[in-house]
Amino acid sequence: MxxxxxxxxxxxxxxxxxxxxxxxxxxxxxxxxxxxAAPPFVGRWALPGGFVHHDESLEAAARRELAEETGVAVRWLEQLYTFGEVDRDPARRVISVTYFALVDHEPLAPRADSDAADVGWFPVSDLPALAFDHAAIVDYALRRLRYKTEYAPVAFQLLPETFTLSDLQTVYEVILERPLDKRNFRRKLQALGVVQPTREMRRPPAGRPARLYRFAPAAFEALGGGVVLAF
Amino acid sequence: MxxxxxxxxxxxxxxxxxxxxxxxxxxxxxxxxxxxAAPPFVGRWALPGGFVHHDESLEAAARRELAEETGVAVRWLEQLYTFGEVDRDPARRVISVTYFALVDHEPLAPRADSDAADVGWFPVSDLPALAFDHAAIVDYALRRLRYKTEYAPVAFQLLPETFTLSDLQTVYEVILERPLDKRNFRRKLQALGVVQPTREMRRPPAGRPARLYRFAPAAFEALGGGVVLAF
DNA sequence: TCAAAAGTGTTTCCCCTACACCCATGG
DNA sequence: CCATGGGTGTAGGGGAAACACTTTTGA
Structure with missing residues (x-):
């Protein structure tokens, strides 16, 4: 050193x-x-974030910024990557420690607070021009999400606590951008024991009611890190 | 934001x-x-590193520190993780962006330069007490190395440009801490086409000469990110 | 009874694994 | 000719992938 x-x-x-x-x-x-709401890049869309305080850890800073701007406790939060090119902020040297977070949509109602002009959800397939190097950061996060979906229980974090197996399959299909076989998908989940049936059913507007399941973290842990959820 | x-x-x-x-x-x-050589933790062993200059990227800072302390161009360098607990340095708030690097042993002859009292290689199975949270950083890097060995061409970076298949197998065995089957190992490498035979052989002190191989990055790229090198 | 979504088994094929002997060289 | 490490093939088992019909409900 x-x-x-x-x-x-x-x-x-x-x-x-x-x-x-x-x-x-x-x-x-x-x-x-x-x-x-302020320069540089006034009016541009950007990732939520801000400076790290002197007396808080990096993760605490990320949680604080998220809470300030979305008012929601995320389901999953992990460090993504640290971006440190000299000129990534045109005004001054800023190193950004980025985080990767997941929530289920239902309980979230992001509203603009005093720090930002507006807040909103954007489909990743159709993003506006972003400030700084944030487009590259989103790309990186997307790769991480796709990758991680195949071996870690992240898909569950995008759903409410109970969900149908079709819900779960849709999440996988949306993230991986390819259709999955229903029978293979269900067999694998049950073989791994990572989902627990509940006693409840959900009645769709039309069609047969679907059983609700719950993620079984214990079973997941027992499998160790080497679980393969690739379908 | x-x-x-x-x-x-x-x-x-x-x-x-x-x-x-x-x-x-x-x-x-x-x-x-x-x-x-200086407080805190004078006399303790630590990872090579130092502060990031105002006008250099994070990776450039890592390369500079390594060059200053080892005089060697590494074969592989990638960002590992950013450690930012408030009290990880007892003296002041320091955030450390850590890097993960690999070299083949031969050409490296680390020597102490003016910045450090001494420099040396230590087997990961028998490390001295380390300064700061560096023991946790090494643990994290080890996990990354073991994990990455199974799906990325990192083992090659620990060997000279040409090597025998036995050399390569030994690298895998040392990193993964388990014996591998020689025939399966060789079959898989050749099936993937990630090694190219050269015309040269190495003559061991005793025994049959061994063919020297070279890593074939082109073949590796062609396989896409999803290569499985798990043996 | 029809529309809509849920749920359910079997077969095939490929890859991973386990396993033992002959080969080329130097001393 | 012996010691040393290099090099080679095959058979069996398990998991992934492909594939279509029946069930339950509300309208």
Missing amino acids: SDERTGPIPRGPAVATDIVLFTIADGALQVLLVER | SDERTGPIPRGPAVATDIVLFTIADGALQVLLVER
């Missing part, structure tokens, strides 16, 4: 955090964006 | 980078450590 680590702190970069929050709505994958 | 992003920059954390550099030597996985 260089002496610099212990010498006087050089005039360093500022540290921010930006969050890519996904949900599923209207059968599509959506990202939460806020409209910038 | 919060207004803070555009308002006055709060007194923020300092940004450092630390690098976990692995190699294989004496049939074991080894990490490069430097002995600290």
Whole structure:
């Protein structure tokens, strides 16, 4: 380690955090964006985020920013990547530690608070022009989501606590962008034991009622990290 | 995004980078450590690293620190994780963007430069007490290495440009900590086409000469991200 | 009775695994 | 000729993939 680590702190970069929050709505994958109210990039859409305070951890900063701008406790939050190109902010040197977050759509009603002009969900397939390098950050998050869907229990975080197996299959199909076989999908889930049937059913507007299931974290843990949820 | 992003920059954390550099030597996985010459943790072993300059990217900072302390161009360098707990440095708030690096052992001869009291390779199975949260960082890097070995061409980066298939198998065995079947290993490599035979052979002190191979990045790319190198 | 969505088994094929002997060389 | 490490094939089992019809309900 260089002496610099212990010498006087050089005039360093500022540290921010930006969050890519996904949900599923209207059968599509959506990202939460806020409209910038101050320069640079006034009026442009951007990821929610802000500077890290001196006395809070990175994850705490991400949660605080999310709470301030969406008022919602996310279901899943993990660090994504740290973007540190010198010129990524035209005004000054800012390093952004980005986070990847998931919520189920229902309970979320993002509203603009004082910090942002507007807030909204945008389908990932049709995003507006974004501020800074945020388009690259969303791309990176999308790759992580697709990748992670195949081996970690992230799809469940995009659904309410109970869900039908068809709901779950739709989530996989929307994220992976390919159709899955219904019987293989269900067999695999039940073989792994990662879903627990409840006693309740959901009655659709038309058609046979569907059983509601619940994610079984215990069963998932027992399988260790090497679970393959690839269908 | 919060207004803070555009308002006055709060007194923020300092940004450092630390690098976990692995190699294989004496049939074991080894990490490069430097002995600290200044407080805190004087005399303790730590990962090579230092503060990020105002005008260099994160990766550039990592490469610079490595060059300063080892004089070697690494074969593989990727971002690992950003550690930002408030109290991870007892003296002041420092956020560390860590990197994961690989070299083949041969050409490397790390020597202490003016910034560190001493430099050396340590087997991961027998590390000294480390400064800061560096033990956790090494753990994290180890998990990444084991994981990545199974689906990305990282093992090749721990060997010279040409190598025997036995060399390569040993690298896998050392990293994964389990014996592999020689025939299955070789069949799979050749089926994937990720190794190219050269015309040269290596003559061991005793025994039959072994063909030297070279990594075939082109074949690897062609397979897309979804290659499974799990044996 | 019709429309709509839920639910259910079997077969095929490929890949992973386990396993043991001969080959080329140097001393 | 012996010791050392290099190199090769096959058979069996398990999981993934492909595939279509019956069931339950509301209108």
